[in-house]
Amino acid sequence: MMSKAMSQGDRIIQMGLCCPALIICGVFVWLLFDVVSQGISGLSWQFLTQLPADAGRAGGIVSIIVSTFIVLIIALLVALPIGLGTAIWLAEFADEDQTGMAVAVWVRRSLQLLAGVPSIVVGLFGYAVFCQLLGLGYSLLAGGLTLGCMILPLLIGSLEAGLRAVPCTYRINAVALGLSKFSVIRRILLPQAAPALLAGLILSIGRALAETAALLFTSGYVTRMPESVYDSGRVLSVHVFDLAMNVPGGDKNAYATALVLLLGLLLINSVLKKVVNIWAAREN
Amino acid sequence: MTKSVAFGRKLQHTTPQDISLQSGPPAISIRNLGLSYGGHKVLKNINFEARAGKITALVGPSGCGKSSLLSVVNRLSDLQACKVEGEVFIAEDNILHSAVNVLKLRRRIGMVFQKPSPFPMSIRENLLFPLREYGVKGDQLEKTLEDNLRLVGLWDEVKTRLNDSALVLSGGQQQRLCFARCLSLNPKVLLLDEPCSALDPRSTQIIEALIWHLRESHTILMVTHNLAQARRLADDVAVCCLSDGVGSIVESGKTAQVFDFPAHPVTAEYLGFETAEVRSSD
Numbered sequence: 002m003m004s005k006a007m008s009q010g011d012r013i014i015q016m017g018l019c020c021p022a023l024i025i026c027g028v029f030v031w032l033l034f035d036v037v038s039q040g041i042s043g044l045s046w047q048f049l050t051q052l053p054a055d056a057g058r059a060g061g062i063v064s065i066i067v068s069t070f071i072v073l074i075i076a077l078l079v080a081l082p083i084g085l086g087t088a089i090w091l092a093e094f095a096d097e098d099q100t101g102m103a104v105a106v107w108v109r110r111s112l113q114l115l116a117g118v119p120s121i122v123v124g125l126f127g128y129a130v131f132c133q134l135l136g137l138g139y140s141l142l143a144g145g146l147t148l149g150c151m152i153l154p155l156l157i158g159s160l161e162a163g164l165r166a167v168p169c170t171y172r173i174n175a176v177a178l179g180l181s182k183f184s185v186i187r188r189i190l191l192p193q194a195a196p197a198l199l200a201g202l203i204l205s206i207g208r209a210l211a212e213t214a215a216l217l218f219t220s221g222y223v224t225r226m227p228e229s230v231y232d233s234g235r236v237l238s239v240h241v242f243d244l245a246m247n248v249p250g251g252d253k254n255a256y257a258t259a260l261v262l263l264l265g266l267l268l269i270n271s272v273l274k275k276v277v278n279i280w281a282a283r284e285n
Numbered sequence: 286m287t288k289s290v291a292f293g294r295k296l297q298h299t300t301p302q303d304i305s306l307q308s309g310p311p312a313i314s315i316r317n318l319g320l321s322y323g324g325h326k327v328l329k330n331i332n333f334e335a336r337a338g339k340i341t342a343l344v345g346p347s348g349c350g351k352s353s354l355l356s357v358v359n360r361l362s363d364l365q366a367c368k369v370e371g372e373v374f375i376a377e378d379n380i381l382h383s384a385v386n387v388l389k390l391r392r393r394i395g396m397v398f399q400k401p402s403p404f405p406m407s408i409r410e411n412l413l414f415p416l417r418e419y420g421v422k423g424d425q426l427e428k429t430l431e432d433n434l435r436l437v438g439l440w441d442e443v444k445t446r447l448n449d450s451a452l453v454l455s456g457g458q459q460q461r462l463c464f465a466r467c468l469s470l471n472p473k474v475l476l477l478d479e480p481c482s483a484l485d486p487r488s489t490q491i492i493e494a495l496i497w498h499l500r501e502s503h504t505i506l507m508v509t510h511n512l513a514q515a516r517r518l519a520d521d522v523a524v525c526c527l528s529d530g531v532g533s534i535v536e537s538g539k540t541a542q543v544f545d546f547p548a549h550p551v552t553a554e555y556l557g558f559e560t561a562e563v564r565s566s567d
Contacts, residue, residue, distance in 0.1 A: 173361070173364070174402050176361065176364060177398075177467075178395075178466070179390070179470075188404075188414055189406075192405070
């Protein structure tokens, strides 16, 4: 609501600034409407529980969902401990001495570079290192590890920012009480940084679920049901890409798959919010 | 004794040596203490004694290094890139010695800060978290919790909502909770950095009564800008002043002596200036 005390000039500026915000809402609503309106007709229980047939034009996407889930879990299993450890070190320990500060500069530069590398290049890296050098071949494991590398900068950046935003008075009071740094991190800093951790996780999962290019090189694109993490498999985003670009008549299932991807993302976000809130409340 | 540490460095010394504060409250003796940040001297030639079981007030104008001096006594200065020279004896032990176990030292020297800062957890956990960290278990936890909340006069106000967040308490209650948290570890020395400056008059009165109550069982070193408070509470006063941008203690002694018959012209000027200012504001 506009304040009565606002001048004419301020009102014009406020309206001018409001327009881009409305445009963003408009784009989101348009995208959502497009995916929902075109994908809803293809969505059914059979679509979610059957294997793809006829190059994806018929059948369902159960193997695609399973492959996506496995790749996502592997990526998070790799990225979470590394990301959490790195963020805690950068925020709480790196500034303690000259060596730490020097190392932190290089760690941050590496993360910035990693964040800026195009996903197709990360895919090539994953292919060279995980598929060929480590001998994993086209596999869900290679895809998950590659995705883990991709989401690290996002995860570390948000968590470090969250930790640094915790007021210093908590740290000083804890030190004055002679409490160990580990206890302070576990009982005070991490619960306080929980919203940032949540934001980082949600962004990372969004990035991982949306990734196509890097996975084409690493996890492959066969549509069969994976039997282990060493099997090749196709994730939802690759399936959407393939149906839309390479399969005539695949548009309907492409939209239905895109809708499943969106709904999955929303579901994961809601569950994560609940889990992180419960954890933070328990720590307090 | 010289140290130079960056933020967070040497938070924990794992050497077994502990300061001997097992019996009654110890005297604090500060000798030739100097403190500098990156070559810039903040304190020099600090010499004074805080008597055992007494309240010593550190007074002086803002920026003269009173809080910095306080932070050396429990080695909080270790958290900053600073250089400390001289000696700080608590009873017979020089706590600036590198072999001192800093975690144990800080448990024995409680500190309460200007701004009340309970941890972002429940009232109960604010006390139990440090106690558990020090290995207190079972019924002793609840007993220590109740004893210390009673000691600071907070028990009746919070006993029905111990699981509520400590952050919903009023400023005065939060400060008393911080006192209780600090006292629950049974320190013999208390460092108080303007503990009432952020509080209303009623809360100030309660905290002052608490400090007075604690004086015989603790050696208390208190920074305050409130000269009336120093006069009310302190047995001894040390006056810190700036000279050429460096803080030093210009005079110390019994409260009545320093306030009524200041020996140093800088003290006289500081006390007179403050008195005139207080009178004019009245």
